[in-house]
Amino acid sequence: MSRFELMDTAPTPERAILVGVDWRSDGWPIERSLDELERLADTAGAGTVARLTQQLDRPVPKSYIGSGKVEELKGFVQRLDADVVIFDDDLSPSQQSYLERALGEPTKVIDRTALILDIFGLHARTREGRLQVQLAQLQYLLPRLRGMWSHLAKEQTRGGIGSRFGQGESQLEIDRRMIRNRIAQLRHELREVEKRRDVQSKKRNDSQTFRIALAGYTNAGKSSLLNQLCGPSVLAQDKLFATLDPTTRSLSLPGGRNVTITDTVGFIQKLPHGLVEAFKSTLSEVRDADLILRVVDISDADYPRHVDAVEHVLDEVGAAEQPAVTVYNKIDRLDPSEVESLRRREPEAVFFSAVSGEGKEELLNRIIHEASACDAPISCEIPYREGLLLSSIRTQGNILTEEYLEDRIRLVCKVPRHIAARVKPYVTE
Numbered sequence: 001m002s003r004f005e006l007m008d009t010a011p012t013p014e015r016a017i018l019v020g021v022d023w024r025s026d027g028w029p030i031e032r033s034l035d036e037l038e039r040l041a042d043t044a045g046a047g048t049v050a051r052l053t054q055q056l057d058r059p060v061p062k063s064y065i066g067s068g069k070v071e072e073l074k075g076f077v078q079r080l081d082a083d084v085v086i087f088d089d090d091l092s093p094s095q096q097s098y099l100e101r102a103l104g105e106p107t108k109v110i111d112r113t114a115l116i117l118d119i120f121g122l123h124a125r126t127r128e129g130r131l132q133v134q135l136a137q138l139q140y141l142l143p144r145l146r147g148m149w150s151h152l153a154k155e156q157t158r159g160g161i162g163s164r165f166g167q168g169e170s171q172l173e174i175d176r177r178m179i180r181n182r183i184a185q186l187r188h189e190l191r192e193v194e195k196r197r198d199v200q201s202k203k204r205n206d207s208q209t210f211r212i213a214l215a216g217y218t219n220a221g222k223s224s225l226l227n228q229l230c231g232p233s234v235l236a237q238d239k240l241f242a243t244l245d246p247t248t249r250s251l252s253l254p255g256g257r258n259v260t261i262t263d264t265v266g267f268i269q270k271l272p273h274g275l276v277e278a279f280k281s282t283l284s285e286v287r288d289a290d291l292i293l294r295v296v297d298i299s300d301a302d303y304p305r306h307v308d309a310v311e312h313v314l315d316e317v318g319a320a321e322q323p324a325v326t327v328y329n330k331i332d333r334l335d336p337s338e339v340e341s342l343r344r345r346e347p348e349a350v351f352f353s354a355v356s357g358e359g360k361e362e363l364l365n366r367i368i369h370e371a372s373a374c375d376a377p378i379s380c381e382i383p384y385r386e387g388l389l390l391s392s393i394r395t396q397g398n399i400l401t402e403e404y405l406e407d408r409i410r411l412v413c414k415v416p417r418h419i420a421a422r423v424k425p426y427v428t429e
């Protein structure tokens, strides 16, 4: 058993103070961002007892917020008996340890990234998911080791968010070298798991099944959509990051065609980069799909920002150009007239409710339409120098015949639409 096992539950609800900086840019309004941070804290088992905000043009290098604010924060911590202070933006390791010293024992100071990593640790179930989260947690921990020594020493008494990282190690055993070794070992284990996943996904490719992946902001209703289409089976909850590990279900479409749908981890603004990195193989389910359903909670006033955040992550995993259909979910919460006017504005999108099933037929028809676009065989002659294209056709398409010529390969193949566009210059009939 690993000595870096993750712990499942927080011992007692912690009392949290949230701190946000209003950058006066046109990003997210700070109160909205803090609403989200409060939900994240709640998911991790902490109750919010106060919020503190400050307007700044740029962070103060030493303490992130101004020194007057630090004093104000200290007063809040003492009056409200807070256990943890959570910053909405990333703190550098030195800012984090400066703030901990300034606020005094035993208050913990963490940032949004640590909070998200903590939630991921609580929700990861499969071996791959746990390895991915452990890797991201240790990468976060490594530069903070000095500041965290005190945490780890007091882990028995304090517990809670942030202290669950590296759980199970005694203070003396942990040093940078050990963590680096463990990171290397985790990377190795993950590569092994990924190899197995590649074999599985190659099998799915070979079976020619049209593959759909769900992508969207956390809590958009991806798991509910899967349940609505395939029958209830996965956990859908009003919690952030309820789903971490990918689930693939098969769906028999009207007309008889079988497709698979994969539900996976949701996205969020300021998703820690290390986490995206660690979850690359999970997210490859999205990148390699024939079609992405971009699920959006249209009832959330912030949905345009959610759409941007999702776009950003898809870009990061190389899936931004994949064929996609936008599914506006939760229309049962809107006025029908509102839905109509949105529909006029975005005729390409599907409007849906995973709870009432409204729009289900439209969604299924759309999937049938997209899937049938890959059905027609293409005849083409592709030069050997197009190695990348050839390998995409091999891995994501289906080759019916092939003939090797001197400088090119003659193929009859079926490929997903995004590859068809790249094959177009070489089509022969």
Ligand SMILES: Nc1nc2c(ncn2[C@@H]2O[C@H](COP(=O)(O)OP(=O)(O)OP(=O)(O)O)[C@@H](O)[C@H]2O)c(=O)[nH]1
Pocket: 216, 217, 218, 219, 220, 221, 222, 223, 224, 225, 235, 236, 237, 238, 239, 240, 241, 242, 243, 244, 265, 266, 267, 329, 330, 331, 332, 333, 352, 353, 354, 355, 356
């Ligand atoms: N009213 C309404 N609620 C919905 C709908 N779809 C989902 N929900 C609710 O929204 C919440 C989140 O749904 P999930 O399906 O868990 O969302 P998710 O996108 O899988 O979220 P994560 O896995 O946490 O990223 C749950 O409480 C659902 O019941 C819908 O169409 N209408």
Ligand SMILES: [Mg+2]
Pocket: 222, 223, 224, 235, 236, 242, 243
């Ligand atoms: Mg889910």
